Amino acid sequence: MVSRTIPVDPFDLVIFGGTGDLARRKILPSLYRRFLAGQMPEESRIIGAARTEISVEEYRAMARDSITEFVPSSKRDAASLTAFIDHLRYVAIDATGTQGWQELREEMREGMVHAFYFSVAPSLFGAIAERLHEHGIADGNSRIVVEKPFGKDLKTARALNATLAEHFTEQQIYRIDHYLGKETVQNLMAIRFANILFEPLWKTEYIDHVQITVAETVAVDGRGAYYDTSGAMRDMVQNHLMQLLCLIAMEPPYHFDPDAVRDEKLKVIRALEPVRPEDIVRGQYAPKNGKAGYRDDAGNPDSRTESYIALKVGIANWRWKGTPFYLRTGKRLRARTSEIAIYFRRPPHSIFDDPEGGRENVLVIRLQPNEGINLKVMIKEPGPGGMRLTQVPLDMSFAQALGPDGSDIPDAYERLIMDVIRGNQTLFMRGDEVEAAWAWADPIIEGWETRQERPHAYEPGTSGPEDALMLLHRDGRRWREIKE
Ligand SMILES: NC(=O)C1=CN([C@@H]2O[C@H](COP(=O)(O)OP(=O)(O)OC[C@H]3O[C@@H](n4cnc5c(N)ncnc54)[C@H](OP(=O)(O)O)[C@@H]3O)[C@@H](O)[C@H]2O)C=CC1
Numbered sequence: 401m402v403s404r405t406i407p408v409d410p411f412d413l414v415i416f417g418g419t420g421d422l423a424r425r426k427i428l429p430s431l432y433r434r435f436l437a438g439q440m441p442e443e444s445r446i447i448g449a450a451r452t453e454i455s456v457e458e459y460r461a462m463a464r465d466s467i468t469e470f471v472p473s474s475k476r477d478a479a480s481l482t483a484f485i486d487h488l489r490y491v492a493i494d495a496t497g498t499q500g501w502q503e504l505r506e507e508m509r510e511g512m513v514h515a516f517y518f519s520v521a522p523s524l525f526g527a528i529a530e531r532l533h534e535h536g537i538a539d540g541n542s543r544i545v546v547e548k549p550f551g552k553d554l555k556t557a558r559a560l561n562a563t564l565a566e567h568f569t570e571q572q573i574y575r576i577d578h579y580l581g582k583e584t585v586q587n588l589m590a591i592r593f594a595n596i597l598f599e600p601l602w603k604t605e606y607i608d609h610v611q612i613t614v615a616e617t618v619a620v621d622g623r624g625a626y627y628d629t630s631g632a633m634r635d636m637v638q639n640h641l642m643q644l645l646c647l648i649a650m651e652p653p654y655h656f657d658p659d660a661v662r663d664e665k666l667k668v669i670r671a672l673e674p675v676r677p678e679d680i681v682r683g684q685y686a687p688k689n690g691k692a693g694y695r696d697d698a699g700n701p702d703s704r705t706e707s708y709i710a711l712k713v714g715i716a717n718w719r720w721k722g723t724p725f726y727l728r729t730g731k732r733l734r735a736r737t738s739e740i741a742i743y744f745r746r747p748p749h750s751i752f753d754d755p756e757g758g759r760e761n762v763l764v765i766r767l768q769p770n771e772g773i774n775l776k777v778m779i780k781e782p783g784p785g786g787m788r789l790t791q792v793p794l795d796m797s798f799a800q801a802l803g804p805d806g807s808d809i810p811d812a813y814e815r816l817i818m819d820v821i822r823g824n825q826t827l828f829m830r831g832d833e834v835e836a837a838w839a840w841a842d843p844i845i846e847g848w849e850t851r852q853e854r855p856h857a858y859e860p861g862t863s864g865p866e867d868a869l870m871l872l873h874r875d876g877r878r879w880r881e882i883k884e
Pocket residue numbers: 416417418419420421422423449450451452493494495496518519520521522524547548549
């Protein structure tokens with residue numbers, strides 16, 4: 401199968417924070433891969449912007465090193481890298497001062513798509529928006545890309561929305577949630593809305609519960625200062641897991657169109673029930689075998705921030721009332737795996753004597769790694785031993801089913817940056833969506849802060865705190881095993 405690459409219009413893309421970690425690890429390598437795929441027009445330019453005074457040559461050398469480090473050698477070559485690097489420019493600019501803005505203005509060319517990527521600390525988002533406007537660099541056709549975190553609660557998210565809205569319309573603002581750019585996450589919509597098979601069963605009458613797991617093996621090292629003010633709830637649940645939940649739970653949009661999709665997601669977030677304290681388990685990874693624990697990594701010996709969270713979430717609408725969604729995410733767990741498991745209800749009556757005849761079907765959508773779909777179905781055990789039943793997987797790996805294209809899955813940032821240039825907001829969060837997600841998360845966070853709760857310690861390399869098992873056990877259910 402040959403993947404289709406649709407070229408975008410020529411662009412000038414400014415990366416504020418062009419020398420930072422995100423630019424080096426994700427943005428520049430993603431742009432290089434799009435260049436290699438033939439999606440980036442020859443006339444396009446990428447303009448790095450940061451305070452450090454370096455020459456264009458030094459910036460290009462930095463970009464070359466980053467791409468060499470973060471793009472596997474099998475996916476790059478010297479000639480194309482040199483050709484790509486030629487598209488880079490650099491402007492030394494201070495987001496909070498006057499230096500560099502005039503020069504940036506001169507770099508922007510008429511007739512190009514103008515996009516400004518805010519890959520800097522969130523405290524600078526407002527200042528950059530204001531200066532772009534003040535110096536006449538951005539106009540009504542420009543786009544801004546805003547990184548996470550988008551606020552730390554409803555109040556700050558509202559304030560940021562209001563600041564950006566002073567200078568840009570909602571159609572110009574692209575709030576990144578990189579989970580939406582993941583190929584398999586987009587596939588959730590294809591699976592649901594391009595197949596007649598699942599939709600009739602996609603409701604509480606047939607679905608017993610849903611498990612959403614995003615497990616990581618990495619610690620918070622290096623990002624401790626940020627993470628300790630955030631925790632798993634703000635860092636992962638309010639945004640990424642929330643988006644996954646929405647894609648599973650939303651009604652079919654009338655069209656795959658930015659506002660149609662985002663309207664449906666918003667309705668789900670607004671229908672979320674408040675989460676009771678007994679439906680939340682928070683954890684912190686402990687030190688092990690000389691390896692730092694969470695508090696060491698965070699540099700805060702008395703930290704109450706969670707590096708793990710599991711919650712039981714209800715949706716108060718006709719489709720989902722009575723079907724709990726169990727969410728969990730954490731750092732330093734047994735394996736890196738993200739998946740959604742849909743547990744169907746058991747058949748109302750089994751005609752077989754074999755107790756296996758009453759088992760449920762489970763649809764597992766594996767987001768990463770080993771992207772694919774697995775459906776557990778009951779069949780007759782082969783052989784003459786009577787009507788004995790067994791559960792087997794119908795297993796589809798995208799890599800196997802789609803050939804080279806299935807395993808060569810583009811990074812989320814590749815897709816999202818090109819969508820910005822194309823002017824397609826479907827995979828970006830709208831301002832009201834972000835605010836609704838905070839309106840749901842705020843009381844949950846305030847609850848444990850008011851109660852001064854301490855997270856449970858858990859051993860690194862496990863599935864998280866023991867208490868998280870109870871969250872399902874007491875409902876007569878079990879988490880799926882965390883494994884790659
Ligand atoms: N790194 C990651 O994996 C992820 C990052 N993000 C988000 O992306 C954004 C950037 O993160 P990250 O790259 O890690 O941050 P870094 O600290 O690595 O980089 C910050 C960048 O901003 C520049 N900068 C700082 N102050 C100014 C200023 N006053 N004017 C102009 N440029 C400035 C810095 O260069 P200089 O000092 O020379 O000015 C540098 O290029 C943040 O919002 C973060 O939350 C989101 C998801 C993942």
